[in-house]
Amino acid sequence: ELKVEQNPLFLSMQEGKNYTIYCNYSTTSDRLYWYRQDPGKSLESLFVLLSNGAVKQEGRLMASLDTKARLSTLHITAAVHDLSATYFCAVDIRDSGNTPLVFGKGTRLSVIA
Amino acid sequence: EAGVTQFPSHSVIEKGQTVTLRCDPISGHDNLYWYRRVMGKEIKFLLHFVKESKQDESGMPNNRFLAERTGGTYSTLKVQPAELEDSGVYFCASSRTRNYGYTFGSGTRLTVV
Numbered sequence: 001e002l003k004v005e006q007n008p009l010f011l012s013m014q015e016g017k018n019y020t021i022y023c024n025y026s027t028t029s030d031r032l033y034w035y036r037q038d039p040g041k042s043l044e045s046l047f048v049l050l051s052n053g054a055v056k057q058e059g060r061l062m063a064s065l066d067t068k069a070r071l072s073t074l075h076i077t078a079a080v081h082d083l084s085a086t087y088f089c090a091v092d093i094r095d096s097g098n099t100p101l102v103f104g105k106g107t108r109l110s111v112i113a
Numbered sequence: 114e115a116g117v118t119q120f121p122s123h124s125v126i127e128k129g130q131t132v133t134l135r136c137d138p139i140s141g142h143d144n145l146y147w148y149r150r151v152m153g154k155e156i157k158f159l160l161h162f163v164k165e166s167k168q169d170e171s172g173m174p175n176n177r178f179l180a181e182r183t184g185g186t187y188s189t190l191k192v193q194p195a196e197l198e199d200s201g202v203y204f205c206a207s208s209r210t211r212n213y214g215y216t217f218g219s220g221t222r223l224t225v226v
């Protein structure tokens with residue numbers, strides 16, 4: 001059974017600091033997704049990582065994928081309050097598009113002044 | 114384009130009652146998925162439609178859950194009779210064929226009391 005583990009599950013960080021969220025998974029899938037969710041809102045797609053070594057950056061967030069280690073990271077640089085949300089990573093069940101996703105439990109990030 | 118729409122956004126029902134959740138996917142998206150997040154747990158896959166056909170319903174918890182997608186447009190998920198453990202947030206997502214992007218709705222928060 002495919003498992004996706006995120007850590008930490010809760011993260012309180014000061015504005016201006018850097019931190020990394022980790023996502024380990026137990027399959028050989030080459031596809032990994034990062035989502036952000038604000039309370040009561042949709043899951044917003046942040047990054048889709050499609051191959052080993054993929055690195056994508058958007059603003060203060062950078063995601064990377066190491067398929068050999070079955071590990072993805074979401075790095076936060078110089079955190080600001082607006083980044084407070086819950087972040088999920090997810091992996092395709094099967095190694096093709098349009099398949100169900102398996103999610104991690106999510107990391108609830110709180111950025112404080 | 115309009116996003117994935119779900120309603121109601123919240124529903125509180127008594128144990129034993131019936132509830133129907135609705136999802137309107139993005140127009141033209143053949144793939145429609147239902148997921149559920151029980152408090153504190155992972156977002157779990159329930160089922161996948163391709164147009165009006167059930168492609169994968171391996172995540173449906175039991176026969177109290179019935180999903181339909183008549184005409185390949187909107188989908189409904191009926192829970193009958195509802196039990197306490199059915200409480201959670203039900204998400205719907207849609208995607209185009211041969212595409213690695215999924216668009217999620219904002220979810221329906223179901224509380225069974």
